Amino acid sequence: MKGVARYILAVSTVAxxxxxxxxxxxxxxxxxxxxxxxxxxxxxxxxxxxxxGPHLNGIFDRAAGQSEGFRYSSGMERAATGGLVWTYESxxxxxxxxxxxxxxxxxxxxxxDDQQDRDDVLAYLRLFSDNPRDIPESAPTAVAVDHEVAPxxxxxxxxxxxxxYLSGECTACHQISGAAxxxxxxxxxxxxDFVIAMHAYKDGVRLHPVMxxxxxxxxxxxxxxxxxxxxxxx
Amino acid sequence: MKLNRRAFIGTAAAAAGxxxxxxxxxxxxxxxxRVVIVGGGAxxxxxxxxxxxxxNGEIDVTLIExxxxxxxxxxxxxxxxxxxxxxxxxxxxxxxAAEYGINVVHDWATGVDRDAKTVATAGGYTIPYDRLILxxxxxxxxxxxxxxxxxxQNAMPHAYKAxxxxxxxxxxxxxxxxxxxxxxxxxxxxxxxxxxxxERVSMVAHMLKETNPTAKILxxxxxxxxxxxxxxxxxxxxxxxxxxxxxxxxxxxxxxxVDPNAMTxxxxxxxxxxxxxxxxxxxxxxxxxxxxxxTEGNWxxxxxxxxxxxxxxxxxxxxxxxxxxxxxxxxxxxxSQAKVCxxxxxxxxxxxxxxxxxxxxxxxxxxxxxxxxxxxxxxEATDEKIAKVDGFISxxxxxxxxxxxxxxxxxGWYDGITAxxxx
Ligand SMILES: Cc1cc2nc3c(=O)[nH]c(=O)nc-3n(C[C@H](O)[C@H](O)[C@H](O)COP(=O)(O)OP(=O)(O)OC[C@H]3O[C@@H](n4cnc5c(N)ncnc54)[C@H](O)[C@@H]3O)c2cc1C
Numbered sequence: 001m002k003g004v005a006r007y008i009l010a011v012s013t014v015a016x017x018x019x020x021x022x023x024x025x026x027x028x029x030x031x032x033x034x035x036x037x038x039x040x041x042x043x044x045x046x047x048x049x050x051x052x053g054p055h056l057n058g059i060f061d062r063a064a065g066q067s068e069g070f071r072y073s074s075g076m077e078r079a080a081t082g083g084l085v086w087t088y089e090s091x092x093x094x095x096x097x098x099x100x101x102x103x104x105x106x107x108x109x110x111x112x113d114d115q116q117d118r119d120d121v122l123a124y125l126r127l128f129s130d131n132p133r134d135i136p137e138s139a140p141t142a143v144a145v146d147h148e149v150a151p152x153x154x155x156x157x158x159x160x161x162x163x164x165y166l167s168g169e170c171t172a173c174h175q176i177s178g179a180a181x182x183x184x185x186x187x188x189x190x191x192x193d194f195v196i197a198m199h200a201y202k203d204g205v206r207l208h209p210v211m212x213x214x215x216x217x218x219x220x221x222x223x224x225x226x227x228x229x230x231x232x233x234x
Numbered sequence: 235m236k237l238n239r240r241a242f243i244g245t246a247a248a249a250a251g252x253x254x255x256x257x258x259x260x261x262x263x264x265x266x267x268r269v270v271i272v273g274g275g276a277x278x279x280x281x282x283x284x285x286x287x288x289x290n291g292e293i294d295v296t297l298i299e300x301x302x303x304x305x306x307x308x309x310x311x312x313x314x315x316x317x318x319x320x321x322x323x324x325x326x327x328x329x330x331a332a333e334y335g336i337n338v339v340h341d342w343a344t345g346v347d348r349d350a351k352t353v354a355t356a357g358g359y360t361i362p363y364d365r366l367i368l369x370x371x372x373x374x375x376x377x378x379x380x381x382x383x384x385x386x387q388n389a390m391p392h393a394y395k396a397x398x399x400x401x402x403x404x405x406x407x408x409x410x411x412x413x414x415x416x417x418x419x420x421x422x423x424x425x426x427x428x429x430x431x432x433e434r435v436s437m438v439a440h441m442l443k444e445t446n447p448t449a450k451i452l453x454x455x456x457x458x459x460x461x462x463x464x465x466x467x468x469x470x471x472x473x474x475x476x477x478x479x480x481x482x483x484x485x486x487x488x489x490x491x492v493d494p495n496a497m498t499x500x501x502x503x504x505x506x507x508x509x510x511x512x513x514x515x516x517x518x519x520x521x522x523x524x525x526x527x528x529t530e531g532n533w534x535x536x537x538x539x540x541x542x543x544x545x546x547x548x549x550x551x552x553x554x555x556x557x558x559x560x561x562x563x564x565x566x567x568x569x570s571q572a573k574v575c576x577x578x579x580x581x582x583x584x585x586x587x588x589x590x591x592x593x594x595x596x597x598x599x600x601x602x603x604x605x606x607x608x609x610x611x612x613x614e615a616t617d618e619k620i621a622k623v624d625g626f627i628s629x630x631x632x633x634x635x636x637x638x639x640x641x642x643x644x645x646g647w648y649d650g651i652t653a654x655x656x657x
Contacts, residue, residue: 131423131424131560132560132562132611133423133424133559133560133561133562134428134457134461135428135459135460135463136461136562136597136609136610136625137462137611137627140621140622140624141560141621141622142614142616142621142622142623161587162589164288165577165587166589168284168570168573168577169573169592169594171650171654172570172594172596172647172650172654173596173646173647173650173651174650175649175650176653181642181646181649182641182642182643182644182646182647183643183646183647183649209608209610209626210608210610212626213594213610213611214612216612216624217612217623
């Protein structure tokens with residue numbers, strides 16, 4: 001799938017997304033070689049400054065058009081006003097075809113057609129941005145890709161053994177004894193209620209960031225498995 | 235996971251729904267496979283409990299941990315702020331021994347013989363393993379802060395391993411003169427609990443605001459940025475205006491020297507007299523990882539799918555000690571990694587099904603009374619590392635109700651994770 005299309009799709013398919021699986025970030029060493037094509041305009045690393053193009057340190061998570069003192073094109077300024085932020089997806093789209101993401105950008109680069117090239121260059125740029133290990137809220141290194149969804153969600157019969165394994169993700173917070181303090185009990189729910197609640201988080205109807213994240217990566221089968229396990233838990 | 239003979243047999247047997255255990259009788263005649271776990275903290279206690287619980291007696295589990303009571307680092311800042319008692323942070327290993335049949339050995343592991351597959355202890359025992367799991371947490375890098383070493387930790391506590399150090403730090407804050415200065419030397423990346431030092435500053439500020447409102451807090455920080463920075467800085471502005479000053483690397487926060495006798499902190503040659511100096515030095519994997527010969531630099535590199543060491547497929551490393559990729563060094567991460575590892579180790583030793591690895595972390599911090607914030611992410615195993623997939627963070631300017639609910643949730647999490655570790 002083309003980068004731009006995927007970027008737009010990622011925003012619009014929240015309600016139907018099933019498992020978000022991730023392409024691995026690329027090979028930074030190879031990316032360093034490819035980056036030579038960028039280096040006549042963009043500096044990166046210790047002491048990097050703006051030249052023909054802005055420096056690229058800390059580019060991930062940075063709002064577009066924010067390198068102080070750099071004179072951006074009006075196209076980039078417009079995109080910045082519109083709220084463009086340099087995420088993995090938007091950078092991927094930009095370096096694939098700069099003008100299709102930011103019309104009238106001054107960046108005259110024709111783009112990297114190949115997804116692997118883009119992944120590798122981004123992996124190289126990533127070395128000069130925040131590490132999620134140290135700043136956990138910083139940008140993902142993996143690219144989310146959406147899958148199609150099976151229709152008859154409620155009819156799925158869950159596998160409690162798989163649910164037991166998956167429940168490890170829940171029991172860091174929810175107590176297996178059913179005790180509840182600041183976090184509700186999830187034991188002995190009728191499985192249909194459990195499935196509906198999880199899909200409500202997944203679809204963004206129930207609002208809780210932790211649960212939206214946890215449910216968001218569970219497939220329909222996995223939700224059914226968890227429901228089956230928690231319904232009959234001893 | 236590497237496709238060695240044992241894993242292959244196990245996987246095939248599981249897929250066919252047949253038995254695998256008879257093929258796995260130990261070469262030395264010991265009937266059951268043996269897992270030894272060093273370190274009974276967030277990673278080790280969880281791994282021990284899950285292996286014992288899920289293997290239904292098919293695996294012998296030994297947990298080596300010197301302390302009788304494990305004091306959680308998580309929520310130890312809340313003790314400093316007066317929101318928790320020290321007792322409420324202490325947990326014993328009784329249930330793991332009595333209900334899960336885990337052999338809890340209160341001793342220090344002093345060495346690993348990887349050829350003989352044994353662990354030596356300070357008490358003089360030699361304990362054999364088929365798989366060894368190391369979750370020893372952190373130790374400090376020698377000489378990381380000029381003028382500080384472990385002999386000065388009573389004058390200038392780190393309080394980065396919970397218990398007596400935390401009590402000492404609180405006693406020192408309580409004894410500060412009116413208008414005195416609390417200084418913190420923050421650690422460089424990577425370190426245990428990225429928001430930990432800054433939650434601590436919030437909690438110390440909370441206590442000082444009540445008892446010593448003219449006191450000052452000075453942070454010398456070698457890092458340009460830190461976790462939840464926007465949330466903490468907005469919180470400090472709202473709740474502790476004028477009390478907290480942070481000196482980053484641009485102004486010498488990375489050029490520090492302390493004198494524990496004179497109680498001074500020098501930032502880029504500028505000497506300040508302080509009343510409390512909380513020195514949190516640079517960190518490395520707990521010493522036993524080094525002794526086992528599985529570290530590279532300060533940390534132990536591992537494969538993301540099962541937390542096995544990149545240097546020895548029979549050893550797994552969990553939690554703060556390992557270099558795994560994007561996950562922060564947190565109790566939640568260690569607990570999450572432990573479950574993936576437990577599932578993989580059990581599969582390798584008994585042929586049980588090994589499910590795909592998945593990881594998550596959420597980390598709550600308290601800024602002031604009923605004012606909690608959080609950050610979290612989900613991760614997956616790639617060939618290269620544990621890679622972040624998705625995440626969220628609290629917003630600046632949330633309502634008081636949201637912040638209170640977040641704090642209450644963190645209390646629920648504490649109860650949940652400690653039950654998940656200790657049964
Ligand atoms: C102030 C502070 C606040 C924190 N807040 C949070 C939080 O809110 N949320 C969160 O998720 N995390 C938090 N953390 C981080 C969390 O405490 C650690 O990341 C977590 O404990 C790591 O687990 P571990 O198993 O790697 O190590 P530990 O939990 O430290 O366990 C290691 C164990 O190994 C034992 N050990 C070491 N060497 C040996 C040996 N040679 N032989 C036998 N045993 C040995 C030790 O005695 C110890 O019990 C905080 C940390 C600090 C310091």
